[in-house]
Amino acid sequence: MNLMTERSLEKAVGDKMNAVASTNKMKGDKVSVFYGAKQALFDVDLDIPEKMVTALIGPSGCGKSTFLRSLNRMNDTIEGCRVTGQITLDGEDIYDPKIDVVELRARVGMVFQKPNPFPKSIYENVAYGPRIHGLAKSRHELDEIVESSLRRASLFEEVKDRLHDAGTGLSGGQQQRLCIARAIAVSPEVILMDEPCSALDPIATAKVEELIDELRQNYTIVIVTHSMQQAARVSQKTAMFHLGNLVEVGETEMMFTTPKEKRTQDYITGRFG
Amino acid sequence: MQSQHTVRSYDDELKFLAHKIAEMGGHAERMVEQSVTAIVNADKALAQRVISDDLILDACEREIDDRAIAIIAKRQPMAVDLREIIGSIRISADLERVGDLGKNIAKRVAAISETRQSLNVYRGLQTLAELALTQLKDVLDAFATRSIEQINIVRDRDDEIDAMYTSLFRELLTYMMEDPRNISACTHLLFCAKNIERIGDHATNIAETVYYIVTGQQMPPDRPKEDLSHGIVVDEARQA
Numbered sequence: 001m002n003l004m005t006e007r008s009l010e011k012a013v014g015d016k017m018n019a020v021a022s023t024n025k026m027k028g029d030k031v032s033v034f035y036g037a038k039q040a041l042f043d044v045d046l047d048i049p050e051k052m053v054t055a056l057i058g059p060s061g062c063g064k065s066t067f068l069r070s071l072n073r074m075n076d077t078i079e080g081c082r083v084t085g086q087i088t089l090d091g092e093d094i095y096d097p098k099i100d101v102v103e104l105r106a107r108v109g110m111v112f113q114k115p116n117p118f119p120k121s122i123y124e125n126v127a128y129g130p131r132i133h134g135l136a137k138s139r140h141e142l143d144e145i146v147e148s149s150l151r152r153a154s155l156f157e158e159v160k161d162r163l164h165d166a167g168t169g170l171s172g173g174q175q176q177r178l179c180i181a182r183a184i185a186v187s188p189e190v191i192l193m194d195e196p197c198s199a200l201d202p203i204a205t206a207k208v209e210e211l212i213d214e215l216r217q218n219y220t221i222v223i224v225t226h227s228m229q230q231a232a233r234v235s236q237k238t239a240m241f242h243l244g245n246l247v248e249v250g251e252t253e254m255m256f257t258t259p260k261e262k263r264t265q266d267y268i269t270g271r272f273g
Numbered sequence: 274m275q276s277q278h279t280v281r282s283y284d285d286e287l288k289f290l291a292h293k294i295a296e297m298g299g300h301a302e303r304m305v306e307q308s309v310t311a312i313v314n315a316d317k318a319l320a321q322r323v324i325s326d327d328l329i330l331d332a333c334e335r336e337i338d339d340r341a342i343a344i345i346a347k348r349q350p351m352a353v354d355l356r357e358i359i360g361s362i363r364i365s366a367d368l369e370r371v372g373d374l375g376k377n378i379a380k381r382v383a384a385i386s387e388t389r390q391s392l393n394v395y396r397g398l399q400t401l402a403e404l405a406l407t408q409l410k411d412v413l414d415a416f417a418t419r420s421i422e423q424i425n426i427v428r429d430r431d432d433e434i435d436a437m438y439t440s441l442f443r444e445l446l447t448y449m450m451e452d453p454r455n456i457s458a459c460t461h462l463l464f465c466a467k468n469i470e471r472i473g474d475h476a477t478n479i480a481e482t483v484y485y486i487v488t489g490q491q492m493p494p495d496r497p498k499e500d501l502s503h504g505i506v507v508d509e510a511r512q513a
Binding site for chain 1 (some may be wrong): 279
């Protein structure tokens with residue numbers, strides 16, 4: 001018990017220092033997104049601090065997933081979708097025509113709501129990305145990437161004896177960690193997570209949350225979640241969206257204890273609408 | 274006031290806590306009031322009633338604790354709701370202590386009734402109790418209405434209570450020096466006065482809790498406040 005308290009205390013102090021020292025990995029400047037004639041996002045200014053977890057919260061249809069998907073141009077795949085304003089990654093405009101979208105998505109990886117492993121072996125699921133991006137020079141190197149990615153996703157110990165079994169044969173929680181391993185395998189800088197735990201049971205959720213906590217040592221993470229408690233547990237910065245607007249953004253602890261905006265307060269306490 | 278929760282039974286649960294606190298508050302006030310009346314009128318039967326009434330207050334505190342824990346487990350409250358629930362636990366603990374102090378005063382009625390003291394002493398004790406009870410009533414009103422405009426006045430008035438207590442302390446000391454036969458009754462009265470002064474402190478605690486519930490901030494620290502009786506010695510009392 002004592003140990004835990006000390007550990008969390010150290011972490012809290014560390015978080016505070018991070019908050020001061022951290023620079024912004026990505027910056028959104030007056031980001032608006034249109035689906036055809038319908039505007040889904042209105043002039044959102046939101047910065048994503050490096051090596052921290054930023055949570056996007058808000059009721060369904062508030063634009064949080066839209067914003068998340070615009071961070072690695074996943075919206076490009078949607079017919080009639082238009083993004084205005086500017087989003088930068090390390091100061092570089094990601095909507096610049098010169099940007100290679102495939103390379104961008106390798107740098108800004110994504111994990112989806114439903115675990116969606118390829119219908120291939122566990123090994124191939126993780127090896128696929130590094131292979132097409134040419135990240136491994138030899139079979140041996142590829143093996144190493146697969147193992148280290150699975151380890152970092154806290155899955156290796158559970159699957160090491162059946163790497164060549166189908167990825168789809170794993171449990172839901174394991175599949176989601178496999179998808180995280182797959183995202184990590186291409187050495188991204190930012191990982192976007194769209195409700196990564198909504199299809200998982202509490203134990204699998206806890207494992208993914210523990211994983212998120214470890215991953216933020218090395219990666220910048222943006223997570224969309226409908227679970228307020230989850231946002232409060234895993235993130236250091238929280239942004240609240242409503243009807244396509246960014247309502248409030250601040251340190252997570254403040255957002256869940258003393259939010260400034262009434263809409264945030266109403267949403268997190270379950271008083272909406 | 275806050276708008277309603279989407280889940281209405283959540284509102285009912287929070288309302289239950291607020292009602293229970295109001296009930297406890299009324300009960301604690303009555304106990305203190307009656308205990309002082311019992312001293313002034315040397316009414317041992319009334320004192321006995323106050324003593325047995327304390328059980329009700331203890332039961333209320335336990336019920337609030339149980340309900341609050343159940344709400345936390347069930348609803349995972351956030352922000353103002355969480356503060357309100359934690360605040361209820363704290364306030365009920367303060368009120369339970371106020372009840373204990375009332376009981377404590379009532380227990381001394383028998384010993385004090387052995388001799389009669391000057392009317393001044395009883396009047397002083399009554400005034401002190403009135404001050405403390407007004408204080409308690411005001412903070413409970415502040416809790417019921419979630420308004421913090423009056424909170425600072427409560428803190429100022431606690432200084433009045435402390436000053437009143439200090440002067441009562443001097444007075445009792447003087448009576449004891451005048452006639453040693455007064456010593457046992459006056460010592461008991463001294464404890465009664467101290468108990469009432471403590472009630473003022475609990476009211477101040479409640480004020481701070483209400484401020485926290487409403488604003489989410491801790492009440493800014495105040496100038497140091499305390500009664501000055503700890504410095505009084507007999508010589509000084511004689512001069513007074």
